[in-house]
Amino acid sequence: MAQAAAMAHIADLAEYVATSPSSYHAAASAAKRLDAAGFTALDESSEWHLAAGSYYVVRDGAVIAWVQPETVSATSGFHILGAHTDSPGFKLKPKPTTGSNGWWQAGVEVYGGPLLNSWLDRELVLAGRLVLRDGSVHLTQTDPLLRIPQLAIHLDRQVNEGLTLDRQTHTNPVFGAGDLAEADILGELATAAGVDSSQIAGYDILTAPAQRGEVFGHGKNFFASSRLDNLSSVHAGLIALIDYARNPHGRHIAMLAAFDHEELGSESRSGAAGPFLEELVFRIQASFNASTDQTARALSNSVCLSADAGHAVHPNYPERHDPANRPQVNAGPLLKINANQRYATDAIGAAAFAGWCEAAGVPYQEFVSNNRVPCGSTIGPLTATRIGIRTVDVGIPLLSMHSAREMCGVDDPWYLAGVSKEFFGA
Known part of the structure; x- marks a missing residue:
């Protein structure tokens, strides 16, 4: 049953990538799925009258969608899954x-x-x-x-x-x-x-x-596709949020924030270093007539799961990886850790992620770079800095990251969607 579910998820991921050859298409394809799931599209230039429900906004090649349960208030906070729609x-x-x-x-x-x-x-x-x-x-x-x-x-x-x-x-x-x-x-x-x-x-x-994603390898255990960094995370968050919207039961607002221009440093009006997320958070808070104090309390009750692909250990270049932490494909998403805050994970966030994975029945593995091979960064530190909310960096393990055709395990995107569902409803 689990293998069948993972294969179905991969087939749907392949379809999403095929309909998302650019960040603008990725946002539009996400919007089409959100429309079909009953989400309400909002125009940024119009006045909003928000109540309990499901909503989304598209800004250029970025999309932010959220589910606002009946049970939330001005101090409830946000559970935000952050990702990005662009690729090199x-x-x-x-x-x-x-x-x-x-x-x-x-x-x-x-x-x-x-x-x-x-x-x-x-x-x-x-x-x-x-x-x-x-x-x-x-x-x-x-x-x-x-x-x-x-x-x-x-x-x-x-x-x-x-x-x-x-x-x-x-x-x-x-x-x-x-x-x-x-x-x-x-x-x-x-x-x-x-x-x-x-x-x-x-x-x-x-x-x-032009080539579509393809399952391959012994036991059909691998998946090769373009733009897995980072449509694998956008898709997992989208699937999880739509599923959560069918029965919104959490004590917070569940949100998917898929930004553009991460591969360039995120410094744009639709990037994570820009104002998009902050503006939407404050507009949502305005719907509660939240005071400055209540908004600060809501942000203190919030957390961001920054989901971006990471590195599996490469069999031909094992010396490029940390000798003790050697992530494998099909062994679960990565918890990404860096002493210099290139990833925003801290001990409290790590413990929370472990709890969400355990509740979802999803394995996970830790990733840290070899000291001689500095890691890249993600939207995680940017979000933590700009909004001031606790952030945990995660993502599926890949080989050939930033290649025109990247590779992952069949199970890992499904695992990421599973823990994302738990995160939204926690």
Whole structure:
């Protein structure tokens, strides 16, 4: 039964990733699921009249959804699962149609910190949003259109001794051949969106691998897909929140906060370092006519589960990991710990997470970096700093993080959804 449930979860995760080739699509796909579950969409520019119920707001490529039970008050606090919708890759530049020597190419800029070599020789789509002269916004996604071709070994005999890619000259994908005057990458995007390309006034367009997620390996125990960092967490939180909304019984407001631009440092209006979460928390508190004192008490009663993918021990590079803490796939989500607060977990948060996992029947494992290999960071420390609430950093273990195609165990995303459900209802 557990294996069947995990496989069903993975199949649904694969579908969510397939419908979310950009952060804007990830927010829209989440909104579609929330609509189907009876959540009410709110417009930030309108006046809100909140009562007990389920709500969500989309801001660009971010979405925040919450369930407000009948039993909560101005001092009840929030249980927030934080995640992010963006992933490393390439973003379309201004004047994006380029090319040379009979090839049509797309001018792209590196977005975040991708493993560049993993994007070579792979069919890619373009996806994101187009803004027309009338101010209307249209999501768009092409069919498989692009490829970054690698130089043949016959022309670089030393390539297997170390591949070096120049970000400007070696990463421009091809999308056609012939007379360059006939090439028009924005025309391709306009056709996919069903709009007039002459009306495009702005765009945020990124690459995404065309290949769908796939279960593989002995016993079908592994899952490979693009954008597992961090749609695996967004999806787990979304599934858990929708499930919780069917029977909201907790003593707090349950919330999913899926931010954009984490891979760039989160400093944007839709990023975790921006005001989005704080503004929504204060608008919700206003619906209770909460005083400053009551809001401070609510925040002191709040906790954030910062869910972002982490590292499984790599069998070919075991020396890059801590010798005592060696996370495995299919052994449960990671509790991420760092002495320098690159992760926000403290002892109280760690104990709370252990309790939620035990109540949910979910195993978990601790992650800490090798002292010679500094770790990255997450939205956790940003949320703890900006809002002042206790934060616990967690996430599923991956191999090939920031690759165009990452890998996890089949069970771990399901485990993360399970403990997230317990967290929302605790």
